[in-house]
Structure formats: C-alpha cells, structure tokens
Amino acid sequence: MxxxxxxxxxxxxxxxxxxxxxxxxxxxxxxxxxxxxxxxxxxxxxxxxxxxxxxxxxxxxxxxxxxxxxxxxxxxxxxxxxxxxxxxxxxxxxxxxxxxxxxxxxxxxxxxxxxxxxxxxxxxxxxxxxxxxxxxxxxxxxxxxxxxxxxxxxxxxxxxxxxxxxxxxxxxxxxxxxxxxESPRRPDAFVTRKITVGAARIARGLQDELAMGNLDARRDWGxxxxxxxxxxxxxxxxxxxxxxxATGVSHSVRDFVRAAFQAAGVEDWERHVTLDPRFARPSDAPELVGDSTRARKVLGWSPTVPFEDIVARMVRHDLALLDDAQP
CATH class of the missing domain: 3.40.50.720 (NAD(P)-binding Rossmann-like Domain)
Incomplete structure (x- = not known):
C-alpha cells in the first residue's frame, strides 16, 4: 500500500x-x-x-x-x-x-x-x-x-x-x-487549440481561413x-x-496566432485570419499576467517552456495528426 x-x-x-x-x-x-x-x-x-x-x-x-x-x-x-x-x-x-x-x-x-x-x-x-x-x-x-x-x-x-x-x-x-x-492535450474547443489545428490545416491545404474573435486580449501562457x-x-x-x-509574461491572442502560423510554415498568416463577432465573449478581462514570486520562492517552482516553444509543440502535434490520417 x-x-x-x-x-x-x-x-x-x-x-x-x-x-x-x-x-x-x-x-x-x-x-x-x-x-x-x-x-x-x-x-x-x-x-x-x-x-x-x-x-x-x-x-x-x-x-x-x-x-x-x-x-x-x-x-x-x-x-x-x-x-x-x-x-x-x-x-x-x-x-x-x-x-x-x-x-x-x-x-x-x-x-x-x-x-x-x-x-x-x-x-x-x-x-x-x-x-x-x-x-x-x-x-x-x-x-x-x-x-x-x-x-x-x-x-x-x-x-x-x-x-x-x-x-x-x-x-x-x-x-x-x-x-x-497549454499543451497538445488541450481540447480543440479551446481557442488556443482551435488556432493550432487551424494553422496546421491551412499549412496542409485543408482549409483556407481561421475565424477568430478578439485578437487583442492578452494572457499569460505557460x-x-x-x-x-x-x-x-x-x-x-x-x-x-x-x-x-504563472510565467509573468503576457502575449496577445494575435501573438499566439502569429506564432502558430510561423510554426506551421505559413508566413502570410494575416490573409488567412478573419474576425467573426460570434466568437467574441460577452465580457473579457483585458490583460491577465501573474506574479508567481511566492511559488518560486516558497516552492522552488519555475516555468520551463517558453511561449513560442509551447505553441510550436502544439502545432507539430496537430501537423503529425493530420499527416498520420493521410492514406
């Protein structure tokens, strides 16, 4: 036991x-x-x-x-x-x-x-x-x-x-x-996974547009x-x-989209992204970024994966899923 x-x-x-x-x-x-x-x-x-x-x-x-x-x-x-x-x-x-x-x-x-x-x-x-x-x-x-x-x-x-x-x-x-x-295990109902799946599908020619809501909201992603x-x-x-x-560093949703398309090998990402009010939340906090000093000092904790690497790992996962699904 x-x-x-x-x-x-x-x-x-x-x-x-x-x-x-x-x-x-x-x-x-x-x-x-x-x-x-x-x-x-x-x-x-x-x-x-x-x-x-x-x-x-x-x-x-x-x-x-x-x-x-x-x-x-x-x-x-x-x-x-x-x-x-x-x-x-x-x-x-x-x-x-x-x-x-x-x-x-x-x-x-x-x-x-x-x-x-x-x-x-x-x-x-x-x-x-x-x-x-x-x-x-x-x-x-x-x-x-x-x-x-x-x-x-x-x-x-x-x-x-x-x-x-x-x-x-x-x-x-x-x-x-x-x-x-975030991680590759994030369900695709969440906006971050929607972005990485969309970037992967556009990179593979399976869709042409990614409809988004608010690109200006800023978050602290780990x-x-x-x-x-x-x-x-x-x-x-x-x-x-x-x-x-938290990591203590904030990025906009636009930054996340840009990083995802870059990881997928799509340079002109802006022409693929459209704004759709249906995906905007009724109320959204403008900027959430955390000060994790207590966790770092008391617990000895610290984040290990930078923002761009998190996005890239998710995109690589979604590209691999698409490639594995090909006959």
Whole structure:
C-alpha cells in the first residue's frame, strides 16, 4: 500500500492526465472521480490501468463526500468542473454547482476525514486567473482583489474563498491560481487549440481561413505539465498557502496566432485570419499576467517552456495528426 493516496477530480482533462502521470511515477496510489458516461464509453485521455476509478458526479455533493470518506486519501486534488469560460455563459447555474458548490462538499469531506482519522489531509484547488477579472493591478499576485467578469470566474472565486474558510478551520488547503496553460492535450474547443489545428490545416491545404474573435486580449501562457507540478509542490509543502502559478509574461491572442502560423510554415498568416463577432465573449478581462514570486520562492517552482516553444509543440502535434490520417 502506497504511503500517499491521492483522490483526483477532473482526471480525464488536460491537467488531470498530466497529474496522474506524475503521481503514478512517484508511486502514489491514485483514485479518480469519473462520470458514468466516461466509465462506460471511455474518455479523451484514457486512464492507466493502475488508477482506481470511482463513478460519481460533481453536481451531487453527497456522492463526493461519501467517496472521500470511503477512499481516505492523504491528498485531494480538485481539477474538476466546467472548464470553458465561453460555455459558462450558456450554463451559469451548472458552472456554479460543479466549479463552486462542489468545492465546498470536497473541503467539508476533507475536514471530516481529518477529524475522524486524526491525520492531516492535504487539499489543492485548481483555481484560475479569471477570479481577478477586470483588475487594475498588473501583474496580479495572491493579494489582488477578486473581481470576476464571467460566470466561470465567479464560481472559481467562490471556491477560492471556500479554500480560505476551511484552511482557517485547520484543513491543509491550498489554492493554486493557474494562469492560461497549454499543451497538445488541450481540447480543440479551446481557442488556443482551435488556432493550432487551424494553422496546421491551412499549412496542409485543408482549409483556407481561421475565424477568430478578439485578437487583442492578452494572457499569460505557460506549459501545462509545469502547472501540474506546482500543484503537487503546493500539496506537499508543510504550510498551506495560496499561489499564483504563472510565467509573468503576457502575449496577445494575435501573438499566439502569429506564432502558430510561423510554426506551421505559413508566413502570410494575416490573409488567412478573419474576425467573426460570434466568437467574441460577452465580457473579457483585458490583460491577465501573474506574479508567481511566492511559488518560486516558497516552492522552488519555475516555468520551463517558453511561449513560442509551447505553441510550436502544439502545432507539430496537430501537423503529425493530420499527416498520420493521410492514406
């Protein structure tokens, strides 16, 4: 029996898949929450055989509490929830439930487990820079006031506050405020993967245009496995704290598009990109860039992959997928 037993939600997403790989490499016993449909039909990122799967739903708090009580984890990583900012406008109530209220159930369950067993259980919440919203402070750090602009950001802000509430009650609970982070495992429903897939398809002559919304929004983009590593470091530090996890460098969506087309070998990218108001969000934070000084000093964390390399890795992956699909 492993000395470390982790319970992970959101296990089949981009971050969850990288987290599980890291935990298994460290000989951690890994338990994950999966929805019934994922259990029956498989998932985007198939789970390794040694992972213990538990069917449940973030929208059903009693199921979450019962699972934590039964599994008795030493670490809880909450990466689950509705992860699309755009979709949160269409499903605001569901977003509040699975990205906000569910965190309260998990924290309560963690507290109750500690009370029952007499041992510390370390909890990590995957928070988001969207909690800062239309902030006047650039860059943002752990002291920046929360001013979310979207249902997604509001749900994450509620969850972020809950972490502080339960930490004050003795739970080793940390919130990792993750800025935008990408990899080839990012679903193509996200704008970054839409860009890299589009650039790859245009490079191979399979389409001619890429329709975009706001090219001027600026974000702080990092490498997803780096951000997962930060969450594990936070879970295992002696003191629970909140951490901004970011590179400290911002780029515009236009920069991302330019880098993607360059990586795909398309120089005249502007003639292929059109603006479509259908893809513009109702409200978008103008610039989110993080100050990760605390994570760097306390955890010894630092990002390892530069912006251009992140984009290039995603484009190479998408080009390879297209080439492999050719007869």
């Amino acid at each position: 492993s000395a470390v037993r982790a319970f992970v939600t959101g296990a089949t997403g981009q971050d969850g898949s990288y987290l599980i790989e890291q935990l298994l490499e460290e000989a951690t016993e890994v338990h994950v929450l999966v929805r019934a449909e994922e259990s029956e039909a498989g998932s985007t990122h198939p789970l390794p055989q040694q992972v213990h799967q538990h069917v449940g739903d973030l929208a059903v708090g009693t199921e979450l509490e019962a699972l934590v009580a039964a599994i008795e984890p030493t670490e809880v990583y909450n990466l689950g929830g509705l992860s699309s900012v755009a979709l949160s406008w269409q499903e605001p109530a569901l977003t509040a439930q699975v990205s906000g209220v569910a965190v309260g159930h998990l924290l309560k369950a963690t507290h109750d487990l500690q009370e029952r067993t007499g041992r510390s259980v370390h909890f990590v919440q995957a928070s988001s820079a969207e909690i800062f919203g239309r902030t006047s402070r650039v860059p943002q750090d752990e002291t920046t006031p929360l001013r979310p602009l979207t249902p997604y950001g509001a749900a994450k802000a509620y969850a972020h506050h809950l972490v502080g509430v339960w930490r004050a009650r003795g739970v080793h609970a940390s919130s990792c405020i993750l800025y935008n982070h 490498w997803a496995p780096d951000y997962v590593a930060a969450m594990v470091l936070a879970a295992r530090d002696a003191v629970a704290r909140d951490y901004v996890v």
